[in-house]
Amino acid sequence: MSNTPPSVTSPPWGPNAKRAVTLSMVVLLYLFARRIDKNIWGTITVTLVLAYLLTPVVAIFERRLVWIKSFGQRRALSVVLTWLLVFGLMALFIGLIVPATVTQLRAFADDLPTLLEDTEADLRSVLSRPIKIGSQTYVPWDELEKAFTQQNGDSPESSLTATLQDWVLSLADSALGLVGGAVSFLFTLFFVLVMLFYLMRDGPVFVDYLVCSAPESYQGDVRRMLHELGLIWNAYLRGQLMLCLVIALATYCAALILGLPQPLLLGLLAGLLEFIPNLGPAISQVPALLFAFTTDSATIPGLEAGLPYAIVVSVTYMSIQQLEAMFLVPRILGRSLDLHPFVVLVSILIGADLAGVLGLILAAPMVATLRLFGRYLRGKLLDEEVFPALPAYTTQHHGFIFRLMRFFLNKRFPVQNDDGPDRLPAGPIEQAGSGRTGSF
Structure with a gap:
């Protein structure tokens, strides 16, 4: 028997066959996704978000390790250095804040x-x-x-x-049940770290594959959609991290000035709830108002527990939120989401029902992402311009933390290539076009 395969001319599929196969694949993928547990989707989502947040840091280290000729080794070492930096910051946070x-x-x-x-x-x-x-x-x-x-x-x-004390004690008793899930948590954490390593190391390969897998005439659309998605998620995730830090610090200082008990706890709570748009800041006021109704101010004489103290606390919290909305949000988040508050609140309710806390946090950018794809499909269906009145992508602008890290790394590890010492890592579009991707 000959090992040479027979020469066969395969006939092309007709339009009806293509539609039937495409529809069948979509239905099968949907049924398969429905069979996967929500916890698995949550783990995958957390891994993707962490990889997206840390990829710019990997790109910074990668540009300082040009003396390593192998791209794979340089990328892997950059990932390891990023992990060491993150773990060091976590250890510093635990040592200073947690006690x-x-x-x-x-x-x-x-x-x-x-x-x-x-x-x-x-x-x-x-x-x-x-x-x-x-x-x-x-x-x-x-x-x-x-x-x-x-x-x-x-x-x-x-x-x-x-009754209230019994309710609080029952919550404490139920918290003990978390110990039983410690093994499961460590197992999940191990898988997250492994997946995170491969995503951070091979993220450029995934982006190149995604662009090249599209027909050549649509590769420009894919690059532009990646850029628009990057604007949405970069503004929300990294911008929200910055806003959380600012709100936590401002609330901590305000609680200290007003003489509220546990100011550090109130600041951390306000920073964490900042991730929930519109609803989080209102919830963060509840413990502060409880303190104001039941305890006297420790710093302002004559400000006793009761309604006047609670009004002062509420006005202070609202002032912080208004200052954030007027000065910080336009500069940090810009108008990348541009969602009406009603749409945000509805998306929060739906996200919480579908994916719990994770859906609560990521509801707003998910709605903005769906709107982006909806506008693209509408433009294609109605033969309209898909990306109207949008400037061509030139470079990627980074925030204060990114520039601060670049400043210190330039001092410690000067760039040794032809791009110049002030050259920022390439954005997703120019990276995808050049085959050298550092973000996904």
Whole structure:
């Protein structure tokens, strides 16, 4: 038998066959995606986001290691150096911030029973006033206590304070169940680190493959879409990180000035909730208002617990958010998302229902991404200009942190190629066009 394959002329597929195969593949991919657990999608998403955030740092190191001739070795060493930098910053954060945060959390846990009792006393004083409805007179506090008594089976511990304390203790008991998931977490973390290494090392290959896999006449569209996607996700993710740091620091300073308890805890909470558009800043006020209603100011004489103190705290929080919206958001985020607040809130609700906390955080950029693809499809279907009134891509602009890192790295590892010492790493379009990609 001959090892030479027979010569065969394969006939081309007709339009109907192409449509049927394409539709079948889309349906099969959708059914396959539906079978995958949400946790797996969450792990993949977190890995992609981390790789995207760290890729510019890898590009900085890669440009300082030009004396390594092999691209694979240079890229791998850049990834390792990036990991060492990230782990070093994490260790510094843990050493400086975590002990103080744990101390303030313990102080908050110790003060919690007193806070609950003070809250009950304030509620009692307000709700104990009789309300006359028609010929009947009601005391809201008495009705509230009757409801708690019926719920707890006429137990003598059925007061509001006891109920709230039991609820807090039940949360603490449920937190102990997290220990059982430690092994699963470490297993997932190992896979995330491995996937992250390959994504950061071979990200340029993925981008080149994505561009080259498109028909030649559409490769320009792919590069332009990659650029637009980069604007959306770069502005949101890296911009939100900057805003989180600024809001956390501003809230910490404001809490110190106002004399609120646990200012570091309030600052960290405000910074973390900044990732949730529109809704997060409002939620971050709740613990500060609780402190204002139940404790006196430690720094401002005469500012006692109660409504005036709470108004001062609320106005301070809103002032921080307004200053952020007027000065920081236009400079850091720009108009890359340009979503109406109603659309953002609806997307947050849908994202939280579909993907939990991760969907809550990434809802806004996902909607902006879907809008980008929708505009592209609409332009193609209606024979309109797909990218109207958009300037040609020239270079990539980076923020303060990126320029600061470049300054110190230029001092320590000067660039030794022909691009010049002030040359920034190439953006996604010029990288994809030149075959030297450093972002994806």
